[in-house]
Amino acid sequence: MLTELETTLLGVMMIIIMLGMGSSLTFKDFAIALRKPQAIIVGMVCQYGLMPLTAFLLATAFGLRPEYTIGLILMGCMPGGTTSNIFVYFSKGRLSLSILMTVCSTLMAIVMVPVTMSLYSRGLEGEWAIPPDQIISLLFVLLVPTVIGIALRKFNANVGAVLELMGGVIGVIVIIFLLASWIPRNWDLLMATGPIIYACSIGLGLIGFGLGYFLAKNLWLDPIRARTISMETGIQNGPLAILIVAMVFTDERQQLVLLIPILYSMFIVMTSTVICLWYRKITDREVIARDNAKIGAIRET
Amino acid sequence: MENPERGQAVKPWLSQYGDHIDEMLSTPSHPSLPAAMIEAAEEYADQIAFTTVMPNGMYGSLRYREVDEMSDAFAYYLREVLGLESGDRVALQMPNCLSYPVCMLGILKAGCVVVNTNPLYTPEEMRHQFSDSGAKALVIVDLFADKLEEVLGETPVEHVVITRVPEFFPAVVKQITYGVMKYWNRAIPAHNVQATRLPTALEQGRKAGSGRPDYYSELGHDDLALLQYTGGTTGVAKGGMLSHGNLLWNLAQIRAMTAARMNPGEEVVLTALPLYHIFACSVNFMTMFLAGARNILVPSPRPIQRVQRAMENYKITWLTGVNTLYNALLNEEWFVAFPPKHIKAAAGGGAAMHHAVVEAWEEMVGAPLVEGYGLTEASPVVCFQPLQGERKSGTIGIPVPMTDIKLVDDDNNIVADGEAGELCVKGPQIMQGYWNRPEETAKTIKDGWLHTGDVAEMDPDGTFRIVDRKKDMILVSGFNVYPNEIEDVLSRHGKVLEAAVIGVPSEKSGEEVWAFVVKRDETLSKEELVTHCRESLTGYKRPKKIEFREDLPKTPIGKILRRELRDEVLGG
Numbered sequence: 001m002l003t004e005l006e007t008t009l010l011g012v013m014m015i016i017i018m019l020g021m022g023s024s025l026t027f028k029d030f031a032i033a034l035r036k037p038q039a040i041i042v043g044m045v046c047q048y049g050l051m052p053l054t055a056f057l058l059a060t061a062f063g064l065r066p067e068y069t070i071g072l073i074l075m076g077c078m079p080g081g082t083t084s085n086i087f088v089y090f091s092k093g094r095l096s097l098s099i100l101m102t103v104c105s106t107l108m109a110i111v112m113v114p115v116t117m118s119l120y121s122r123g124l125e126g127e128w129a130i131p132p133d134q135i136i137s138l139l140f141v142l143l144v145p146t147v148i149g150i151a152l153r154k155f156n157a158n159v160g161a162v163l164e165l166m167g168g169v170i171g172v173i174v175i176i177f178l179l180a181s182w183i184p185r186n187w188d189l190l191m192a193t194g195p196i197i198y199a200c201s202i203g204l205g206l207i208g209f210g211l212g213y214f215l216a217k218n219l220w221l222d223p224i225r226a227r228t229i230s231m232e233t234g235i236q237n238g239p240l241a242i243l244i245v246a247m248v249f250t251d252e253r254q255q256l257v258l259l260i261p262i263l264y265s266m267f268i269v270m271t272s273t274v275i276c277l278w279y280r281k282i283t284d285r286e287v288i289a290r291d292n293a294k295i296g297a298i299r300e301t
Numbered sequence: 302m303e304n305p306e307r308g309q310a311v312k313p314w315l316s317q318y319g320d321h322i323d324e325m326l327s328t329p330s331h332p333s334l335p336a337a338m339i340e341a342a343e344e345y346a347d348q349i350a351f352t353t354v355m356p357n358g359m360y361g362s363l364r365y366r367e368v369d370e371m372s373d374a375f376a377y378y379l380r381e382v383l384g385l386e387s388g389d390r391v392a393l394q395m396p397n398c399l400s401y402p403v404c405m406l407g408i409l410k411a412g413c414v415v416v417n418t419n420p421l422y423t424p425e426e427m428r429h430q431f432s433d434s435g436a437k438a439l440v441i442v443d444l445f446a447d448k449l450e451e452v453l454g455e456t457p458v459e460h461v462v463i464t465r466v467p468e469f470f471p472a473v474v475k476q477i478t479y480g481v482m483k484y485w486n487r488a489i490p491a492h493n494v495q496a497t498r499l500p501t502a503l504e505q506g507r508k509a510g511s512g513r514p515d516y517y518s519e520l521g522h523d524d525l526a527l528l529q530y531t532g533g534t535t536g537v538a539k540g541g542m543l544s545h546g547n548l549l550w551n552l553a554q555i556r557a558m559t560a561a562r563m564n565p566g567e568e569v570v571l572t573a574l575p576l577y578h579i580f581a582c583s584v585n586f587m588t589m590f591l592a593g594a595r596n597i598l599v600p601s602p603r604p605i606q607r608v609q610r611a612m613e614n615y616k617i618t619w620l621t622g623v624n625t626l627y628n629a630l631l632n633e634e635w636f637v638a639f640p641p642k643h644i645k646a647a648a649g650g651g652a653a654m655h656h657a658v659v660e661a662w663e664e665m666v667g668a669p670l671v672e673g674y675g676l677t678e679a680s681p682v683v684c685f686q687p688l689q690g691e692r693k694s695g696t697i698g699i700p701v702p703m704t705d706i707k708l709v710d711d712d713n714n715i716v717a718d719g720e721a722g723e724l725c726v727k728g729p730q731i732m733q734g735y736w737n738r739p740e741e742t743a744k745t746i747k748d749g750w751l752h753t754g755d756v757a758e759m760d761p762d763g764t765f766r767i768v769d770r771k772k773d774m775i776l777v778s779g780f781n782v783y784p785n786e787i788e789d790v791l792s793r794h795g796k797v798l799e800a801a802v803i804g805v806p807s808e809k810s811g812e813e814v815w816a817f818v819v820k821r822d823e824t825l826s827k828e829e830l831v832t833h834c835r836e837s838l839t840g841y842k843r844p845k846k847i848e849f850r851e852d853l854p855k856t857p858i859g860k861i862l863r864r865e866l867r868d869e870v871l872g873g
Binding site: 028029032035157158160161 | 357610639
């Protein structure tokens with residue numbers, strides 16, 4: 001269970017994260033991106049097509065119990081996380097595409113999360129269902145700081161940029177804070193949890209990285225964009241899923257549903273770090289190869 | 302105005318001055334640059350003078366009053382704390398940032414001479430420039446202090462002041478920007494140079510003297526203001542000696558050409574070109590400062606995306622650039638989607654503008670892109686297309702007021718009407734000479750005429766057209782081929798982003814034309830280009846070899862370095 005203090009803190013931090021995310025963009029950026037929407041469309045297909053489906057198939061394949069299934073599917077249906085922007089920056093990917101995908105998927109979440117949730121959690125009616133209206137109202141509340149952030153960026157670039165940075169940093173702090181306070185209290189539960197639950201929590205992110213990359217690559221996007229979409233797809237908004245669970249389930253059911261979102265958030269930081277370093281290496285290698293090709297062309301003449 | 306020394310019997314361009322350009326300018330009334338700039342600073346005291354915009358939109362600003370007060374403090378620091386004297390050289394080595402105008406004005410107020418230095422110089426180039434100019438003090442940005450450490454001991458520089466790109470930004474923003482540069486980008490190297498931080502220097506200056514310093518009160522038009530190094534791309538860099546009078550005159554000349562579209566105190570100018578280059582220094586900084594404009598400084602415009610936030614967040618009314626900068630902007634999605642709405646005029650110079658670029662710009666932005674011509678030795682402006690009336694694209698326009706031009710052949714005889722000849726300039730903006738190089742000076746300035754090394758033609762109405770650099774001309778089987786013409790044809794092809802053309806020795810024809818092309822569209826093939834050239838160019842002008850490149854070598858302001866391509870080809 002999350003304590004009341006933890007839930008409130010999580011809510012406040014979520015608002016700051018959304019404010020920061022909004023501050024990373026201007027309305028013009030959207031308009032510009034929509035002129036050549038291929039990359040964004042591919043990204044959204046990954047985000048709301050592949051990820052929920054992956055979560056659903058994983059849950060079905062491993063025959064997860066409903067309380068875990070709902071947690072995993074919820075995780076799969078989440079928009080992109082703001083931490084993905086930091087990882088994309090470090091991996092030398094396309095930061096602008098990453099920010100745009102995060103914001104687009106967050107804005108679309110108000111429609112796409114209820115739709116995908118109700119599609120994949122059919123059969124889970126009853127005590128484990130997450131009512132769509134609750135998701136909608138929560139996402140709606142979070143849209144307000146996002147839009148305020150966008151307006152602030154336009155009004156004063158300094159305020160906007162500082163908020164953007166704060167949002168990114170707090171995104172990481174939230175995860176660390178939750179893990180640090182939740183894990184010790186639930187050590188026994190973690191020990192008792194079977195390997196399948198771990199596999200699903202870790203696998204969702206890893207499969208997301210892979211599918212995002214291959215779909216983008218096969219749709220003729222260049223390798224850097226493909227790697228950016230890959231990271232964006234794999235990294236979901238973990239804190240948001242935790243917040244939704246905490247708001248919807250206020251009794252002992254919360255504990256069970258929370259397990260996969262928390263495990264996902266914990267492991268995604270590690271897997272993202274590894275993937276990020278790997279992508280960074282590939283990018284560096286490509287740059288060197290291009291330079292060598294140029295030198296080669298000079299020598300030939 | 303009759304002048305017996307000139308060859309062109311009349312000045313046909315005068316008829317184009319019309320009502321909006323003053324033919325006769327009176328001698329600038331201010332005795333020195335600081336005197337003129339202090340007057341502007343007092344008049345526009347509460348207005349914003351400079352805003353530095355980082356690529357993510359973070360910014361810092363200084364008002365005219367603040368620039369004035371800080372530069373007073375810097376003048377006191379130089380004279381009282383460091384003990385410099387009138388005429389001592391002080392080098393400035395930084396990208397566009399708020400420290401630049403503060404230090405520049407401070408040095409001039411101290412009666413000292415500014416040595417503009419390219420921050421991207423190699424240690425060897427730094428050593429040459431500091432030694433040659435005899436600079437006693439240096440203000441350098443922290444990004445390059447490690448290069449300084451290598452050569453400082455071999456130069457006459459005794460005092461080093463260090464500044465930062467986000468200097469004078471609001472505290473939180475400054476710390477974040479600096480932190481990102483230092484710890485995230487690792488752009489700020491460690492060094493062991495004994496140096497004073499600029500804010501500390503200003504504090505010491507404030508303690509050493511108060512009120513308006515009067516070191517500059519004895520300066521006159523003949524006193525040296527600026528040592529502007531040039532010729533770095535062709536050999537050893539020489540210091541062009543620009544006096545207070547040269548610069549004040551050129552500012553008046555630029556003002557005369559732009560007055561029709563300039564509202565004092567209301568303009569916003571985008572400065573993406575580096576201020577250490579004479580074009581931005583005179584046109585963007587000094588001219589606009591005297592006009593009470595707000596100057597939007599971009600520390601580094603490459604890649605061009607770094608200009609996006611500066612363009613979006615401010616209502617830019619004027620901007621300056623070179624062909625490559627305008628071309629790059631026109632190829633940016635964000636620029637094409639939302640072209641700036643408030644531009645009154647854009648000025649291009651430094652290298653020939655291409656027709657395709659000018660046409661596309663004017664159609665998209667709806668304001669003229671006027672092309673001009675200048676060189677370091679002329680402070681720098683010599684010619685500009687007039688802002689009113691008919692403009693002829695592909696020309697450098699007409700001489701600015703009080704400037705005379707003649708075109709001569711190799712024997713220094715004036716060429717016949719309509720013929721191409723070396724462009725020679727006479728006017729009050731022509732430099733005093735090259736620093737400590739009387740022989741070079743004598744080769745360049747003959748009887749008061751500055752020989753530019755550029756080949757030009759004059760239309761009957763007095764409009765000039767640069768044909769090319771004299772030394773870039775390619776001689777194919779005895780025919781003159783000018784790279785500019787071929788590059789212009791190549792870049793008119795829709796799939797070409799930019800192109801450079803050089804001459805390469807050939808057994809058959811003496812020299813032959815080679816082209817280096819950067820693709821805009823990956824599908825472009827050599828065959829397409831050959832066909833395209835066949836349509837517009839006669840046989841000997843067509844490139845014998847076309848090579849595709851990812852990019853082309855350029856100078857810091859974006860001029861394409863043909864010489865470097867030639868060296869690559871001949872050396873490899």
